[in-house]
Amino acid sequence: MVKVITYGTFDLLHYGHRRLLERAKALGDYLIVGVTSDDYDKTRGKINNQQPLMERIAAVKELGIADEIIVEEYEGQKIDDIRRYGVDIFTVGSDWEGYFDYLNEYCKVIYLPRTEGVSSTEVRSEKRKLTIGVVGTTVFRTKFIKESQYVNGVNVVGVYASEPGDVASVQDVFYTDQYDDLLAKVDAVYVISKPEMHYQHVKKALESGKHVLCESPVAYTRKQCEELYELASSKGLILMDAIKTAYATAYERLLLLAKGGKIGKIISVDAVCTSLRDGITIEDADLSKKWNSMCGWAPAAMLPVFQILGTDYTKKLFFTKFQDREENMDAFTKVDFVYPSAVATIKVAKGAKAEGELVIAGTEGYIYVPAPWWKTDYFEVRYENQEDNKRFFYQLEGEGIRYEIVAFAKAIESGRNLSYVPEEISTAIAGVIEDFNARKDMIEIE
Numbered sequence: 111m112v113k114v115i116t117y118g119t120f121d122l123l124h125y126g127h128r129r130l131l132e133r134a135k136a137l138g139d140y141l142i143v144g145v146t147s148d149d150y151d152k153t154r155g156k157i158n159n160q161q162p163l164m165e166r167i168a169a170v171k172e173l174g175i176a177d178e179i180i181v182e183e184y185e186g187q188k189i190d191d192i193r194r195y196g197v198d199i200f201t202v203g204s205d206w207e208g209y210f211d212y213l214n215e216y217c218k219v220i221y222l223p224r225t226e227g228v229s230s231t232e233v234r235s236e237k238r239k240l241t242i243g244v245v246g247t248t249v250f251r252t253k254f255i256k257e258s259q260y261v262n263g264v265n266v267v268g269v270y271a272s273e274p275g276d277v278a279s280v281q282d283v284f285y286t287d288q289y290d291d292l293l294a295k296v297d298a299v300y301v302i303s304k305p306e307m308h309y310q311h312v313k314k315a316l317e318s319g320k321h322v323l324c325e326s327p328v329a330y331t332r333k334q335c336e337e338l339y340e341l342a343s344s345k346g347l348i349l350m351d352a353i354k355t356a357y358a359t360a361y362e363r364l365l366l367l368a369k370g371g372k373i374g375k376i377i378s379v380d381a382v383c384t385s386l387r388d389g390i391t392i393e394d395a396d397l398s399k400k401w402n403s404m405c406g407w408a409p410a411a412m413l414p415v416f417q418i419l420g421t422d423y424t425k426k427l428f429f430t431k432f433q434d435r436e437e438n439m440d441a442f443t444k445v446d447f448v449y450p451s452a453v454a455t456i457k458v459a460k461g462a463k464a465e466g467e468l469v470i471a472g473t474e475g476y477i478y479v480p481a482p483w484w485k486t487d488y489f490e491v492r493y494e495n496q497e498d499n500k501r502f503f504y505q506l507e508g509e510g511i512r513y514e515i516v517a518f519a520k521a522i523e524s525g526r527n528l529s530y531v532p533e534e535i536s537t538a539i540a541g542v543i544e545d546f547n548a549r550k551d552m553i554e555i556e
């Protein structure tokens with residue numbers, strides 16, 4: 111009996127898949143189909159799958175071509191499978207020509223011509239057509255536009271800012287200095303204007319029926335933030351807080367481990383985020399350059415604190431060194447949060463440098479995330495007995511931005527808020543920024 115094996119994602123199963131499987135089956139007597147797991151696809155940069163593993167398996171099964179279906183979960187599994195199942199022929203579409211030649215050592219490798227004119231990517235892009243406009247000018251804007259290109263069916267079509275900057279050089283993206291003009295031409299906006307303008311930009315977008323992905327803080331006061339979320343929900347629109355760290359797989363996993371009791375009861379969370387590179391620029395005319403240390407970094411730093419310990423802290427105290435007090439520009443701020451049975455500290459700076467690590471301490475061990483923890487792909491769970499230590503690595507593409515855009519697009523499609531930054535946390539962050547701006551509970555250092 112000649113055994114044949116092939117692998118694929120088979121998302122939104124199409125004619126090209128069926129033809130591939132029919133020809134694969136015809137190569138022998140018994141066909142094994144390996145369907146990639148969601149996690150494995152994520153690690154190899156396939157972030158757009160619309161169907162979860164079980165649905166993709168069910169679709170392949172329904173074709174009735176495969177004799178056996180297995181799940182492909184890790185790099186290097188193919189060799190294991192070929193040995194384990196006694197496979198004679200490995201086959202895959204010609205888009206992989208040459209890539210699997212190394213398997214010749216274990217079995218025969220055949221590349222079958224790919225069916226022209228159809229792919230899961232195209233089917234997904236047809237299903238989803240979402241146009242996004244960007245509000246504001248920063249270096250980050252370019253990153254966002256670039257990252258959006260990895261998300262099927264999402265197109266950044268325009269930018270509203272007080273000056274064009276480098277927009278002119280981006281193909282197919284128009285520039286306007288009129289917000290109404292942008293809003294008239296898009297389904298959704300990504301707001302990265304200067305923080306004190308978020309409220310008005312978000313509000314106007316929602317009032318115009320547009321979905322919003324907004325950099326944190328979403329507003330300058332807790333009340334305004336709540337108002338925006340209420341407005342979004344009353345209009346059936348998505349409003350998402352854009353803290354990209356929330357979408358990094360490693361970060362998600364460490365949260366689960368911490369909350370699942372892996373290090374016992376959590377006693378403290380310490381997060382540090384600094385960057386001298388962005389400097390502290392004050393350019394009033396511009397829509398977005400005015401980000402102090404608190405707005406630029408504290409939302410990301412507060413994320414693990416609030417996700418692990420909750421937002422009901424009993425006390426908080428700011429320690430701030432201003433570079434320009436009038437302009438509310440802090441060079442360095444440390445914030446202590448006190449909870450009934452835990453404490454947390456964040457240190458953020460654009461005018462000072464420190465090790466950008468995250469440490470979550472528990473009664474049985476601690477989680478250590480090396481710098482820069484906010485774009486983390488790696489962390490360690492450490493114990494008193496070093497032999498028990500565990501290291502975790504999860505591939506991170508594009509600092510989490512593309513996963514965030516996928517979540518935003520999916521939320522819009524499904525009408526459900528799939529934000530990884532819960533509304534309650536987004537609002538609590540706005541509340542902390544509000545108190546900082548009011549110099550409430552603040553000790554200033556010279």
Ligand code: CTP
Binds near residue numbers: 130
């Ligand atoms: N395939 C094919 N003809 C197509 C599309 C896919 O022969 N038009 C083959 C691939 O070469 C592979 C298998 O079907 O052997 C599974 O491919 P998969 O990556 O799941 O499908 P794609 O449509 O290529 O998906 P994507 O657009 O996400 O890359």
